[in-house]
Amino acid sequence: MKDLKEITTRLEIAKKNIKKNLNKNKGTNAASLGNALKISTELVAAVVVGSLFGFILDSWFDTKPLITIFFFFVGVAAGIKNVISSAKKMNRNTEK
């Protein structure tokens, strides 16, 4: 019985050490650099897509700059929304 207890305590210590190392490694690996590169393009892409969408609608309805201007701002909003949601996702991943 005494041996079993000793093994349990040693197992617990080993598990704790593993957990500690896991926490230490988090955030320092290449994944965080990947995240940094990810966010910047997300903002730009939404603005481009929004403006393009507006431009196509404009050529359809012959209302040249109006819809493009509107969708440019919608694109900016979508870009900011993209950045916020992916930043939230990163937060959730690091808290885990």
Add this chain to the structure above:
Amino acid sequence: MATNPMHQFEVYRMGPEISIGGINLSFTNASFFMLVSSLLILLMLFLGTKKKLLVPTKMQLMAEMSYTFIAKMINDTAGSKAKPFFPFIFTLFMFVLFCNMVGMFPYSFTVTSHIIVTFILASIVFLGVTIIGFIKHGIKYLELFVPKGVPVVLLPLIVVIEIISYLSRPVSLSVRLFANMMAGHTMLKVFGGFVISLGLLGGWLPLGFSVALTGLEILVAFLQAYVFAILTCIYLNDALNLHH
């Protein structure tokens, strides 16, 4: 010719001109390097899995590590439901990684520095994920565009914003990979040009930069393949488990 930093991105025909139905389908240097990358992947995985030793050889270790790397990534980001999509994501990751890495060899061609290639890859992911979402959830998949707890007055504007943000996914995915690869290779070439024009006296500084940038580019080549694959997993997760 050699001093033009954009010359390396030129696509030219190799062999005879093939034209089917007015579409130019000739074999180009881009197709050649895609073929090389695919063959290298097949070769690596074939050699790595030929002899299944308990204590792996270096080749086997590489094949097994790439497997566990992707399997773990899918499990972490998209959950166990995404397991059936492992072959697709693994193929995508390996293809982008090898295209980027093959491009690092001198006198070779970087396939992923052309936006049409990356955009097609991203479009396949985008269309596939959308179709999977509609198959899994039917018309309820459109709830993705309607966040919870938004007042009805704001709903038309929010839905438009959500749709634009959804449509921007393939653009951001493709532009990220293409821009990183093209910018990196152009920079390498520009510094290479400085070495020549500054000559024996002043050329050592840009040469050092070139060496450092080559290391950075190899990191970027891996990182971009990783980001491409992990974002595919995230989009897949959105389609499989419908929540914000």
